[in-house]
Structures are given as C-alpha cells and as structure tokens.
Amino acid sequence: MQYSKVARLDELSNGEKRKISLGGKTLLLTKIDGVCYAIDNKCPHMGGSLYDGTLEGTNIACPRHGTTFDVRTGKVVSNGKLAFIKIKVRDADAYSVKIEDGDVLVGLE
DSSP: EEEEEEEGGGSSOOOOOOEETTEEEEEEEETTTEEEEEEEEEEEOOOOOOOSOEEETTTTEOOOOOEETTTTTTOEEEOOOOEEEOOOOOOOOOOEEEETTTTEEEEEE
C-alpha cells in the first residue's frame, strides 16, 4: 500500500473535516478525539460531497438525502430519504490512515 502525506496532525482541530485530493480521488479527512479517518468524499448514491454534510460525533450525513456514514469505517449508519421514499445506499470506501512524525498519511491501494 502506498501512503502519502496529506496534512500535519497539529494543523487539524478536533471535529474538523477537510477535502483532500489523492491519487485522482477526493477524500474526506476527519479528526475525532485525536484520531484521523479518511473515506470517499463522494456519496455512493448521488455523488453528493460528504464534506458539505453535517458531522456529528463519528457520523457524517449526506447533504442530498441524509444517509449517514461512520467516518471510521465508511459503513452506512442509517439510510436517508428522497421525498418520502427511503433509499438504500452502499457503504463509502474507507482508507487506512497512520501518523508518522506528526504527519498524517493516507494509504491507497
């Protein structure tokens, strides 16, 4: 797995979210309780930017239909709705994150 530096740990505030470009992808980087996580920024259903969604604890909601994802794993926590229709959304891809010498590194396969 190839890891790339995307930020410095001390540059990120707790509860912060950032859009980062890496390997032709746009990822959502978050820092929660001192730990960093990275998932696809693009919602698997309609392509909404998760960065524009609301982050509550470890969950981020898609701004287009409200599906909630766990930023630690990319797994769907709750499916959203379009109008009055419940939708089923697949999980977002999650990426490995590690810290080395204060650098935040994200791994892509």
